[in-house]
Amino acid sequence: MKKYISLFLLLFLATAAVSVAQSDNISPARKQAIDSLALEKVKDLSKYISIIGSKETQFSEANRVMDRAEELFAPGAEMGVSSLNRKEIAYYKVRRYFERLMALNYDRVNITWYDIHYISDLERQPDGRYVGVVTVYQRFEGTSLESGLNYRDTTKKDITIYVEKKQTQIAGRTIEFWDVMLGDIRVTETSA
Amino acid sequence: MLFVQYGLSQRKNKQFIKPKMKRRTIQSPVSTLLTLALFGLLAMGACKSKKKVAPAPAPAPVEQPAPTPPPAAPQPSAEEIAVGKLENYFNSIAQSTNVDAANRTINEALGMFSNSQTPVLIVIHQENGIKDYDEPTTIEKYLHYLKDTKKNLNFISDIRLDGNGRVTELELRRKK
Amino acid sequence: MRKLILSVFLLIFTLEMAPGQGLYSPGSPKDDGRFAASTKQVNQFFRRFNAEESVDGSQRYYNGDALFRDRELRGKFISILFDNETSGISNELKKEFMTEVLSEVMPQYINFHREGWFAEVQSIFTYRGKRENVTLFLKIQPEGLGYEWVIDKVVFQPFKEIFNKPQGESKGFLHPLSHELGFMNLRKAFQDSDTPEAFTPKEYQPDYLTLFLYEMKRGNIKFETIMDVKFHFFQINNWYFELNQFNRPGFNTGWLISNLVKLKPGDKETLLRYIYDQK
Secondary structure, three states: OOHHHHHHHHHHHHHHHHHHHOOOOOOHHHHHHHHHHHHHHHHHHHHHHHHHHEEOOOHHHHHHHHHHHHOOOOOOOOEEOOOOOOOOOEEEEEHHHHHHHHHEOOOOEEEEEEEEEEEEOOOOOOOEEEEEEEEEEEEEEEEEEEOOOEEEEEEEEEEEEEEEEEEEEHHHHHEEEEEEEEEEEEEEOOOO | HHHHHHHHHHHHHHHHHHHHHHHHHHHHHHHHHHHHHHHHHHHHHHHHHHHOOOOOOOOOOOOOOOOOHHHHOOOOOOHHHHHHHHHHHHHHHHHOOOHHHHHHHHHHHHEEEOOOEEEEEEEEEOOOEEEEOOEEEEEHHHHHHHHHHHHOOOEEEEEOOOOOEEEEEEEEEEEE | HHHHHHHHHHHHHHHHHHOOOOOOOOOOOOOHHHHHHHHHOOHHHHHHHHOEEEOOOOOOOOOOOOOOOOHHHHHHHHHOOOOOOOOOOHHHHHHHHHHHOOOOOOOOOOOEEEEEEEEEEEEEEEEEEEEEEEEEEEEEEEEOEEEEEEEEEOOHHHHHHHHHOOOHHHOOOOOHHHHHHHOOOOOHHHHHHHOHHHHOOOOOOOHHHHHHHHHHOOOOOOEEEEEEEEEEEOOOOOOOEEEEEEOOOOOOOOEEEEEEEEEEHHHHHHHHHHHHOOO
16 A cells, blocks of 8 residues: 555656646646536526526525526626517626516526537637637526416527636635636527 | 648648557556545545544644554444435435425535535546636535535535534535 | 445446436427537637537547548538528539638638638717717737737728818819918818818828727717627638628528638739728
């Protein structure tokens, strides 16, 4: 066992030395991990949107979820929405978008996303942060029992993601983590 | 000319493929060893913190060889028990269809922690022994996250307990 | 000890093998292949054009990957990157283009960071309270630690109408001995003429971007919204193509080549003048 431990240590040191030099680079494998992290945040957002949009959700719970959803975003993020009959972009602040959603008050809101997504390369911006775009397709179905109205659409969502390496102190240790924040979202109604 | 060019690109391809294959054959035992090493370390860490569970208050930063490995094997350690309980809580919160029931489970689970702000680290990637984390969160936020998103994507890869057997730190990892 | 490690390892291993809750819940609508086929981002257009991703787009190919820039894969990709429904690009032209781009001797690729491509953005601004169409041309440039899009040119009809340099007999001028009179005739020139641009050199070009920014700073121009975006590419030697987004039913959707032109010497300058529409 002792023999093994020293071997591990040696291997560990050897590999650690290599990685210091490229710790700020985003290798394909790391890019993939960041991609899935970003995608997860996108899915979380969709879950939150379903909760906010549902009439069954209590007001306090909806507000708590709105806060959580808002935490996914970088400050000042906006939604830019266009539809098939209205090509120009209508802008909403993210929080405003959630509040509108809550006000819609469908009895049942079913938000699902198609089993496909696309993730762009990460590009570096002037301040050194990385930026990418995740594209997902979402189906929205809202049913109002009173009026019997049923609204349904399919939208393409191009979601900005900001990726930044950050450090924090946890229990006296320095933890390096990837901060993935959502940014502006372009929502396009599709003819699917 | 065309042919020469083609040959060149062929060779280029081969050059790229070769080291890759070589690397792979080396890498897999290495990564297995590394994983083993990691778990070895983890196990050692577990033994160490178990010492902390005992009344001795000194945190003893000095590396000590794992004191009594044989009894550790048959009987689950405090950490193992805590991990088992927590994994159950995580699952039940993520699968809960009732917000009130989920909130009750969350409060129950929070009782296992030294406080609701106990840090939770999520490893998203590991390369050359360096761990990449998601943004650190707290246990309270994480439990609500499980409730809201109804998905339990991570497993517990490391746990720290204080002298009272309460969790002071949790490290999670993505299930593949 | 070894047993313990092994059992822990096994436990983790089985955990890892367990079917985790995937990204898509069972109720997710299934794509029938149309979204997969669509060129969903300009980024995907680049990657497809260069064969830098897998057919389904889920995997990015990097230098060293077996299929990275694979010629056969590129051929398949490029053939689906044309708008086949409205643009009417002839098959012969496509073929000629593909032959040159896919040349075995000197294949040509498009590059995100390189010059030779830019965006044309149709937008709406209010100018002195009235909604007006504005065309912005943006290009990408290195800045700081990365890159940024910058506004390179602007086309704004109200400005174009202001500048209308008269030609020939109707054009006012300052006679060639004006200097002997200390240019005192400037007073008359400016007072009597509503076309002071008549007194500018032949090569004079009004700088609409500067004017635009000036008016914006004065609070006279305000941004409203974006209507449309397209891209112009001059990165392939002796070829020009336009990239447009098609949002319609079917499989031929997304960012597609909507215009393809083979360029003869001098054509590029003419085309650029036409696109930028500064006169």
